Amino acid sequence: MPDDGPAWIAFVQRCAEATFFHRIEWREIVESVFGHRTYYLLAECGGELAGVLPLAHVRSVLFGRSLVSLPFAVYGGAAVDDERARKALHTAAVDLAVKLGVDHLELRNRASYEPGWPRQDLFVTFRKPILAEDDANMQAIPRKQRAMVRKGMQRGLAVEIDPGVDRFFELYADNAHRHGTPPFPKRYFESLRRMFGKECEVMTVVTSAGRPVSGVLSFYFRDEVLPYYAGDITDARELAANDFKYWEVMRRACERGYKVFDYGRSKQDTGSYSFKKNWGSEPTPLHYEYRLYCPHTVPQNNPSNPKYRALIGLWRRLPRPVVNALGPSIVRNLG
Numbered sequence: 001m002p003d004d005g006p007a008w009i010a011f012v013q014r015c016a017e018a019t020f021f022h023r024i025e026w027r028e029i030v031e032s033v034f035g036h037r038t039y040y041l042l043a044e045c046g047g048e049l050a051g052v053l054p055l056a057h058v059r060s061v062l063f064g065r066s067l068v069s070l071p072f073a074v075y076g077g078a079a080v081d082d083e084r085a086r087k088a089l090h091t092a093a094v095d096l097a098v099k100l101g102v103d104h105l106e107l108r109n110r111a112s113y114e115p116g117w118p119r120q121d122l123f124v125t126f127r128k129p130i131l132a133e134d135d136a137n138m139q140a141i142p143r144k145q146r147a148m149v150r151k152g153m154q155r156g157l158a159v160e161i162d163p164g165v166d167r168f169f170e171l172y173a174d175n176a177h178r179h180g181t182p183p184f185p186k187r188y189f190e191s192l193r194r195m196f197g198k199e200c201e202v203m204t205v206v207t208s209a210g211r212p213v214s215g216v217l218s219f220y221f222r223d224e225v226l227p228y229y230a231g232d233i234t235d236a237r238e239l240a241a242n243d244f245k246y247w248e249v250m251r252r253a254c255e256r257g258y259k260v261f262d263y264g265r266s267k268q269d270t271g272s273y274s275f276k277k278n279w280g281s282e283p284t285p286l287h288y289e290y291r292l293y294c295p296h297t298v299p300q301n302n303p304s305n306p307k308y309r310a311l312i313g314l315w316r317r318l319p320r321p322v323v324n325a326l327g328p329s330i331v332r333n334l335g
Contacts, residue, residue: 033191036056056069065102078113124286145278159205162202177320181331
C-alpha cells in the first residue's frame with residue numbers, strides 16, 4: 001500500500017465523489033490514535049485508478065465488531081469515477097467483512113448506492129453555498145439568525161487563529177461533559193493539526209477582555225470549508241459566541257475563495273439540527289448503508305438511544321478529570 005499512496009492522493013483530489021475523509025492521512029490517524037486496523041482498497045479499470053474505499057476494523061467489547069468507512073467521519077464509502085469500480089469495491093468490502101467475522105459492514109454514503117441494504121436514516125447534512133461577497137452571505141442568513149450574529153459583533157467578540165489545540169480542547173471537553181458524551185483524547189486533535197497542517201484550522205472566539213468562550217476546528221478541502229469539531233462554555237449562548245464563530249468561519253472562507261460551507265452531520269430533531277437549519281440550509285439525508293451479519297438489526301450506538309439516557313446523566317455528574325481520563329477509551333469504540 002505505501003507505493004499506492006501518491007496515486008490515492010491524486011485520485012482523491014480530482015474525484016468528484018471524494019470527500020475530506022477520503023484523504024489518506026486518516027489511515028495513520030485511525031491506526032495510531034485509536035488502534036483500529038485499516039484496509040484501504042483500490043479499484044482499477046483499464047490500468048487506471050478508478051475508485052478508492054477506506055475501511056477500518058473497529059473491535060469493541062461494548063459495541064461489537066464492525067468494518068466501517070470511515071469511523072469518526074460523517075462521510076465515507078467508495079469514491080469512484082466508474083460504477084464498475086464501485087461494484088468491485090463493495091464486493092471486496094463484503095468479502096473482507098466476512099473474512100474478519102464482523103457483526104456488520106457500514107458505508108457512510110452521501111447518496112444511496114445499495115438500496116437493498118438496511119440503512120440508518122438518523123443523520124442529515126447541511127451544505128450551503130458561500131457567495132462572493134460578505135454582504136451577500138450575511139443577507140442569505142435568515143433574519144433572526146442574522147440578528148444573533150450581529151449581537152456577537154456588538155458584544156465586542158473577536159476571533160484568534162491558534163497554532164495549537166490547547167484552548168480549543170478545554171472548550172471542547174467542557175462542552176462534551178455538559179452533553180454527557182465521552183471526549184476524544186487531546187492527542188487526536190494534535191494529530192489532526194499535524195497531519196493536515198494548514199487545511200486543519202483552530203479558531204477561538206474571545207471576549208473584549210481576551211477570555212476564550214467558544215472554539216471550532218475546521219477542515220478545508222478543495223473549495224469547501226467544514227467546521228467539524230466545536231466547543232464552548234456556558235456563557236457562549238448569552239454572548240451569541242457560537243453564532244459569531246460560524247459567521248467568522250464563513251467570512252474568512254469567503255475571503256480565501258472557498259465556495260461551500262459544510263455544516264456537517266446532525267441527528268434529526270435535535271438542537272444542533274435546528275441551529276444549522278436556522279442558517280438557511282436545508283437538510284440532506286445521509287445514506288448510511290449496512291450489510292448485517294450478527295445481530296440482524298442496524299446498530300444504534302448514539303446518544304439518542306433511550307437505553308443510554310441513564311449513563312449520560314451519570315457521565316455529566318462525574319468530575320472533569322475523570323471523564324477526560326476515561327472518555328478516550330470509550331469513544332474509540334464508538335466510531
